Amino acid sequence: MSNMSNRPLNHVRIRLLYRQLVTAIFTSSLLLPYLGIEPVQAQVTEFCQISSTAAQTKEKLRLSALKGNQDARKRYQGLIKQQAQELQKCRSRTWPNIQAVWLRLYPCDMKPGAIDQIMDRMVNRGYNEVYLEVFYDGRVLLPASANPTVWPSVIRTKGAEKVDLLATAIQKGRQRGLKVYGWLYTNNFGYNYALRRDREGAIARNGKGQTSLYVVDNGSQVFIDPYNEQAKRDYYRMVQEIVRRRPDGLLFDYVRYPRQAGSNSIATKVADLWLYTEATQAALFRRAQNKKGLELIRRFLSQGYVTPADINDVDQLYPQEGEPMWQGRIVPPQQKSLMTPTARQPILQMDLWLLAIAHSMQGIIDFVSLATHPAKQINIPTGVVFFPDGNQTVGQGYDSRLQPWDKFPNSLQWHPMSYATCGNVNCIVEQVQRVLSMAQPGTKIIPALAGNWGESVSNRPPLEVQMQALRPFASKLKGVSHFAYSWQYPEHDSDRKSCRN
Secondary structure (H helix, E strand, O other), X not given: OHHHHOOOOOHHHHHHHHHHHHHHHHOOOOOHHHHOOOOOOXXXXXXXXXXXXXXXXXXXXXXXXXXXXXXXXXXXXXXXXXXXXXXXXXXXXXXXXEEEEEEOOOHHHHOOOHHHHHHHHHHHOOOOEEEEEEEEOXXXXXXXXXXXXXXXXXXXXXXXXXXXHHHHXXXXXXXXXXXXXXXXXXXXXXXXXXXXXXXXXXXXXXXXXXXXXXXXXXXXXXXXXXOXXXXXXXXXXXXXHHHHOOOOEEXXXXXXXXXXXXXXXXXXXXXXXXXXXXXXXXXXXXXXOOHHHHHHHHHHHHHOOOOHHHHHHHHHHOOXXXXXXXXXXXXXXXXXXXXXXXXXXXXXXXXXXXXXXXXXXXXXXXXXXHHHHHHHHOOOOEEEEEOOOOOOEEOOEEEOOOOOHHHOOOOOEEEEEOOOOOOOOHHXXXXXXXXXXXXXXXXXXXXXXXXXXXXXXXXXXXXXXXXXXXXXXXXXXXXXXXXXXXXXXXXXXXXXXXXXX
């Protein structure tokens, strides 16, 4: 220090010291508010996160504004606008360009300032998209006074019939530079739907006499028959109402059949499949291309198999026809009617099993196509949320969810729930790699990661560690989402559920 103090001061050094002094004074977060100037908010470049000091400043302004301080309100609005611009710039030059978070709102979020606080926190964490749950557990995030759907509104508080949390969240998000997507359950209509006597025929049913209500542990999930016209009309109308609020996109979750436990987690026989409702069977029978094919499909469904005697029967019933045929069945010329019923039986039985699987999966694909239509009509992006292992074969069987995500078109965003747990990132990376390997060129893939910042949760590494592991695939992954706000702020989520905050 003594050597430095004895150095002669030249004009260049004086100017440099002067600039440093001025910069220090004018970037002081203590002095600037008194000058009516907001400081430039420091961000963590790697994740576009706002410093804790800047976040605290913003929160104090929000609370003061809530109490009626007009000056604080003006400064708060200016600050969120400034941070929106900073967030946009940072995300445009930082991978991932899209960093999203999954969020559920509660009736308590009607309180003044509640949604502001949530959206502010999302900006603080560097998020630029929010996936807001708008249809879940048989409830819809529409005002009670403007809800023409068959489902009850999330908010049923007396006097709050006109409160529109969805529209408010979209508005508050956009003020902060956040895109707000609607996130909807799809084939899972919720327990409320099962309570309607006029909708019993729409509930999926397997060949064991069970409806989907009785194979899910918590009894809250009710999966519907995707071929049922009433179910399709009900869902389509609900999506139309969501789209009227003009969200920045829609994401469709639960695009599958129920997830079952134990040995039932693998479908190995036709009775395991959800083919035993009137609409699904009628659609399946329409896939027959001749009378022999139709008769064998009927017998396969009712018995679970076909025998050489069944094949001989249909040959005798319809002698003018060749091989039993249905959509997708291709019979090599040398096989046509030349083999005995006994030799043809294993071939026909396998072909019938594959038809049953394909028909089940096609119901999901068709339902998604219908569900996304209202948004596509006005160019709102749509996407599907799925498990990377939900479409797997297991021996001669199939994962009971029968989730045909690899057949979804690349016009949809793909959001694979990469939630694998193995204590490190390897299994998570493997799930993402599997999706990348099966995606068509041009598919927008945004993996969903579960966890928290800075700490391991449920045997999963911190979010930043998971994201770093996906960095080698940055050219193919423009975005990543994090499940969920409730994991990052568990106390706040609990308080909001019970209106304690």
